Amino acid sequence: METMKIDNNQLLRFTTAGSVDDGKSTLIGRLLYDSKAIFEDQLEAVEITSKRKGHEGVDLALFTDGLKDEREQGITIDVAYRYFTTPKRKFIIADTPGHIQYTRNMVTGASTANAALILIDARHGVIEQTKRHAFIASLLQIPHIIVCINKMDLVDYSEEIYDNIIQQFEEFSSKLYVKDIRFLPISALDGDNVVNRSENMEWFQGAPLLNTLENMHISSDINKIDARFPVQTVLRPQSKEFVDYRGYAGRVASGIFRPGDDVVVLPSGFTSKIKTIDTFEASLMEAYAPMSVSITLEDDIDVSRGDMIVKANNKPTATQEFDAMICWLHKDSARPRAKYTIVHTSNEQKAMIKEVVYKIDINTYGREEDDKSLNMNDISRIKLRTTRPMMIDEYRDNRITGSFILIDDATHETVAAGMIV
Amino acid sequence: MSKYYLNYLDELESEAIFILREVWAQFENPVILFSGGKDSILVTHLAKKAFYPSKIPFPLMHVDTGHNFPETIQFRDDLINEFGAQLIVGSVQESIDEGRVSEEKGKNATRNALQITTLLDAIESNKVDCAIGGGRRDEEKARAKERFFSHRDDFGQWDPKNQRPELWNILNGKYFEGEHFRAFPISNWTEMDVWNYIMRENIQIPSLYFAHQRDVVWRSNSWIPVSEYLKLEDGEKIESKKIRFRTLGDITITGGMESDADTLEKIVAEVSTMKQTERGNRTDDKRSESAMEDRKRQGYF
Incomplete structure (x- = not known):
């Protein structure tokens, strides 16, 4: 393995949704195997299991096997995270199951992803599951989608079949909001166009999958315009050396902050200027997402966890009522007009679901306006009311200040994930 | 500075600092589980950064099996001195003496599994509501499914099929009396990342x-x-x-x-x-x- 130069290498998080049938596990196994992220003892273990199960050769899918129940049933139940590194980037794969009953896991995996891989079996073309995955990727605003048309070896590497599938995909995806979408003909089993360019598909001019992932432009995935700093905690060392130090610790959600900037603390509305932006190593001339820093202000004003520091000339919307798309995550359905704890950045308060506007059929993208229930894996548009104003941005503009979760106070479980519209 | 993105090590560091600060903000009585291994040393080092210029606000908890490398204990005590942190020791030997657990028999006998009882006893007696660990998802297939904030029931047990979903960077650390959490700030680091970072930061x-x-x-x-x-x-x-x-x-x-x-x-x-x-x-x-x-x-x- 080549030692990587750390200075400029970014982290790229991508999600893969799908089932064993469309070759998702094989594709991940192939990426890990060909990028040498698999160790000999793991390979040996998989070889032994492959033989015991009567497979020919090494079953690459076994590299992604997880919990006991998953191995026994041959399925993925939960989100599993996998890692590999190339000389250009570090990758985190959120590997999620593709079946409709696991929508909540797909949503979870998609929430932090820069890119989504959507797999299509070349023999079957676009199926319901494909539409589901594309919908979730678009709902969660994953900036880049790579549609991998897999098992090209089983359709004689036919360019015509590949073109037809792209056409099928584009017909329905025109209804979705996706910034960047690419298509790749691959064979995960044989490795065509995964790490190495396929010799069987010379008609394809694009780069193989790994190369695409390595070179995709992701710096602009984060909002650089709207400066938002949710305060996590206040640092007051009260030591001799730092007698009056009051640092507001947090991670920049978006935008850029600099010392001297005119800022407002929300919800109080107090104004001040940034005095310093500190880290353990140094005071910085600027801070941007996703940096963890601590900010000190020129004025001694009351700031605590749950507050947000923003620039005076660019504020989020302060409101107690708003609409959101939510995915219901829990087996207990929502109670009508029920109250939940809402967590939005570091801010926490109570919220009531005022109304279910419609439910989405994620296979057809149709709206069901008569169905007011919220059951596990449902994706619906709702109206919420909170006890105090919340400082929100639209999810489309800001994945951090536009998202929230709902917690059931009776169980403390996370029951819903929401995206503000 | 002209680029507005972090390199991957800085991003991992920032993520870990974010999680450590969430632990501090959401829990009453968190501790760092300190084994003397590189991963728990790294977590301690990251905690130093997360709360600077304040001191590390957590005690370090060491589950001492009695079967230590002498070097590990020396290292632990030096580090405690340097950081001015508090040390809590849970002793497997004491758990054995009190009859809470018995030594394994046979040629491959170890005290590895015995630590579970000592750890859970120490968590309970010190009223710890969150134990921060150096576990990483790349280590092992069961750990690949671990959350940043991992819920434990009042028997200290993990239910991998019934975990709270974790979306975006919102962490739900709510619990009932008797339950606790484990937090894993370096979940997304690989072995190689840990070594590269230790080298870059010159961590002892x-x-x-x-x-x-x-x-x-x-x-x-x-x-x-x-x-x-x-x-x-x-x-x-x-x-x-x-x-x-x-x-x-x-x-x-x-x-x-x-x-x-x-x-x-x-x-x-x-x-x-x-x-x-x-x-x-x-x-x-x-x-x-x-x-x-x-x-x-x-x-x-």
Whole structure:
């Protein structure tokens, strides 16, 4: 393995949704195997299991096997995270199951992803599951989608079949909001166009999958315009050396902050200027997402966890009522007009679901306006009311200040994930 | 500065700092589980950064099996002094003396599984509501499914099929009396990331990680260090080898590897060409295909 130069290498998080049938596990196994992220003892273990199960050769899918129940049933139940590194980037794969009953896991995996891989079996073309995955990727605003048309070896590497599938995909995806979408003909089993360019598909001019992932432009995935700093905690060392130090610790959600900037603390509305932006190593001339820093202000004003520091000339919307798309995550359905704890950045308060506007059929993208229930894996548009104003941005503009979760106070479980519209 | 993105090590550092600050903000009485291994040293180092210029606001909790490398204990005490942190020790020997657990029998007996009881007792008696660990998802297949904030029921058990979903960077640390959480700030780091970061930051780690001359015995495909707890078997002989340890656990279960890597640079170079997983020399993981998952369900680290 080549030692990587750390200075400029970014982290790229991508999600893969799908089932064993469309070759998702094989594709991940192939990426890990060909990028040498698999160790000999793991390979040996998989070889032994492959033989015991009567497979020919090494079953690459076994590299992604997880919990006991998953191995026994041959399925993925939960989100599993996998890692590999190339000389250009570090990758985190959120590997999620593709079946409709696991929508909540797909949503979870998609929430932090820069890119989504959507797999299509070349023999079957676009199926319901494909539409589901594309919908979730678009709902969660994953900036880049790579549609991998897999098992090209089983359709004689036919360019015509590949073109037809792209056409099928584009017909329905025109209804979705996706910034960047690419298509790749691959064979995960044989490795065509995964790490190495396929010799069987010379008609394809694009780069193989790994190369695409390595070179995709992701710096602009984060909002650089709207400066938002949710305060996590206040640092007051009260030591001799730092007698009056009051640092507001947090991670920049978006935008850029600099010392001297005119800022407002929300919800109080107090104004001040940034005095310093500190880290353990140094005071910085600027801070941007996703940096963890601590900010000190020129004025001694009351700031605590749950507050947000923003620039005076660019504020989020302060409101107690708003609409959101939510995915219901829990087996207990929502109670009508029920109250939940809402967590939005570091801010926490109570919220009531005022109304279910419609439910989405994620296979057809149709709206069901008569169905007011919220059951596990449902994706619906709702109206919420909170006890105090919340400082929100639209999810489309800001994945951090536009998202929230709902917690059931009776169980403390996370029951819903929401995206503000 | 003209680029507005972080390199991956800085991003991992920032993520870990974010999680440590969430732990501090959401829990009443968190501790760092400190084993003396590189991962818990890294977590402690990250905590120093997260709360600067304040001191690390958490005590360090060490579950002491009594089967330690002497170097680990020395290192622990030096670090506590340097950071001015508080140390809480849970003693497996005491759990044995009190009859809470009994020693395993047989030739591969270890105190590895016994730690679970001592750990859970220490968590309960110190009213700890969140124990921060150095677990990483790349270590083992059961750990690949772990959350940043991992809920434990009032028996200290993990239910991998019924975990709270974690979306974006919103962490739900709510619990009922008697339950607790484990938090894993370096979940997304790989072994290589940890070493690259230790080198970049020049973090002090125990001498055991560097190649040194040591009396060892060849057993289960690795060099087991000679100690008062090691019983030689027929045909085994003590040899002196230049070895280093890739992970640190109990002296009874941690196998070393032959190596000349006596600097961080050489270790990083060696790790990057490694063909076996990090825990491959840990006999505790070799007991069955789901050894880690089974222990984690019961309350293991």
